[in-house]
Amino acid sequence: MLDTGDEHQTAFARAFSAVITARGVSLTWLHRRLEDRANPVSIATLSYWRSGLRHPDGLRSLTALEDIERLLDLESGALLDLVSRRARLGSLAPAQNPFTESEVVAAAAETLRLLAAPPIEATRSLSAHVVSTVDENGLLRRRTARVLVQAVAPFVDEMTYALMSAESIVRRPQCEIRGAALVREHLHESEHVYACVLRLDRPLVMGATAMLEIEMTVPPPTAGLQPSEDETTAFVMRSIRDVVLWTCFHRDAVPDWISEFERTPVSDGVVSRPLTPSESIHLARRDFGPGILGIRWGFDR
Numbered sequence: 001m002l003d004t005g006d007e008h009q010t011a012f013a014r015a016f017s018a019v020i021t022a023r024g025v026s027l028t029w030l031h032r033r034l035e036d037r038a039n040p041v042s043i044a045t046l047s048y049w050r051s052g053l054r055h056p057d058g059l060r061s062l063t064a065l066e067d068i069e070r071l072l073d074l075e076s077g078a079l080l081d082l083v084s085r086r087a088r089l090g091s092l093a094p095a096q097n098p099f100t101e102s103e104v105v106a107a108a109a110e111t112l113r114l115l116a117a118p119p120i121e122a123t124r125s126l127s128a129h130v131v132s133t134v135d136e137n138g139l140l141r142r143r144t145a146r147v148l149v150q151a152v153a154p155f156v157d158e159m160t161y162a163l164m165s166a167e168s169i170v171r172r173p174q175c176e177i178r179g180a181a182l183v184r185e186h187l188h189e190s191e192h193v194y195a196c197v198l199r200l201d202r203p204l205v206m207g208a209t210a211m212l213e214i215e216m217t218v219p220p221p222t223a224g225l226q227p228s229e230d231e232t233t234a235f236v237m238r239s240i241r242d243v244v245l246w247t248c249f250h251r252d253a254v255p256d257w258i259s260e261f262e263r264t265p266v267s268d269g270v271v272s273r274p275l276t277p278s279e280s281i282h283l284a285r286r287d288f289g290p291g292i293l294g295i296r297w298g299f300d301r
Contacts, residue, residue, distance in 0.1 A: 012082035013052030019072050019079075020050060033071050039064040056083050062150075062207055063126065063241070080208060092152055095121045095237040096290040098263055101166045107193040108164060115184050115197050117160040120237060122153035126209065127242040132232040136250040137220075138299055140230050143173070144215045151204035158183070161214055162195035167296070168231050170194045173216035180212055233294030240289050246282040247295055254279055255297035264291035 020027070027046045034041050041064045048054035056065045065080050099105055112120075126148045135141040149159065159180075163170050172187040172194060180198035187194045200210055232247050249255065258275040260283055270292075275281055281295055 010052060012055055012079060013050065015079060015082055017050045019074065023072050025072070030068065030071065034064055034067055037067050039067045062209070066209065076211070077202075077208065081205075083207075092124075093238060093290075095124075097237060098235050098290050098292045099164055099166060103190060104164055104166050104192050107188040107190045108162070108195075111162075111186050111188045111193050111195045112160065115160070115186050115195060117184075117195065117197055118156070118158045119153070120160060122151065122156050123149045123159045123204075124152055124238045125236055125240050126150050128234055128236070128240060129244045130232070130234050130246070132245070132247045134230070134247065134249045134253070134297075136253045138230065138249075138253045138255060138297065139220065140218050140232055142215065142217050143232065144213065145234075147212045147214065148209055149212060150209045151206055154206050155203060156200070156205075157203040158197055158199050160195055160197055161212075162193065163216075164193050164235060165231065165233065166192065169221070171218050171221065173218050176215040176217075178213040179210055230298075231294055231296040233292055235292040236289035238290055239287055242284075242286060243288050243293060244282060244284045245293060245295065246280065248280045249278075249297075251279055256300040258295055258297045260293075260295050262291065262293050264289060267291075 020030070027043050027050070030046060031041065031043045039060075041061070045054065049056060056062055062080065062083075065083070066076075068074075069076060069079055097105060097108060099108070111117075128145060128147045130143065130145045132140055132144075133142040147161075163173075169191045170187065170193065171191070172185075175182050175185070175196065177198060180200045183197050183199045185194070185196035198212070198214075202210065204210055232245060234243055234245055236243065254277050256277065258277050258281060259272050260275055260281075261270055261272045263270045275295070277297075283293060283295065285293060
């Protein structure tokens with residue numbers, strides 16, 4: 001029996017039941033496919049969702065619901081939007097800037113103030129895949145990030161995306177955005193912080209998600225100031241479910257040395273490890289952060 005006192009729960013149960021029937025699949029099939037995707041939901045829970053006795057609630061259920069939309073060949077948000085207004089996100093740790101260097105922290109605060117940036121605490125990243133291309137001079141040329149973000153505030157229509165570095169210079173990129181539009185940007189005079197404000201294509205209610213692709217083409221450095229090393233990083237202010245960094249070097253300019261570095265509250269400082277130089281390097285972490293993950297490279301000649 002449906003709980004008709006809850007409009008959103010009823011709408012979700014009707015839609016979920018209808019698409020299960022229309023696709024001709026069973027709850028057992030759906031359960032197995034979700035297990036294959038490492039997003040398990042019990043058959044009993046799926047049955048409760050279908051009948052309306054319960055609704056998806058909490059981060060794990062909402063991420064599983066995104067997989068269900070893909071498995072059932074639905075548009076993104078077709079089911080999630082019916083429950084997102086009621087989503088309980090569980091206990092959220094406060095957003096924490098993983099950079100402790102005073103210059104970077106001050107530059108970040110000033111940049112966000114100048115941009116009139118929306119509160120960083122309003123969203124969190126659930127996954128991030130960052131692909132970086134390094135040119136024949138050994139310098140970062142292009143950085144493409146595909147990020148799944150979730151609203152953790154009642155209404156989100158803008159969010160901030162930033163690049164920061166304590167060691168290297170951040171050069172102002174040319175940006176192409178999918179899933180949002182760039183409305184404001186600023187490179188701090190210290191050249192350690194660049195940030196931009198993005199207006200989402202579709203405003204998000206609490207618990208809803210959006211997929212963004214942020215492609216940044218980095219200009220060459222000023223003549224006479226070419227650095228001897230460079231880096232690519234990802235940093236998160238809350239724990240992220242999945243982060244992958246993939247850096248691809250020009251075949252004629254494989255660095256003489258490469259190292260990965262990581263900083264989290266657990267590591268108590270920056271931990272650096274040497275890597276074997278090759279044409280491409282990837283780093284992957286699950287349930288990472290808050291923290292910084294990246295690689296640096298350089299040439300002995």
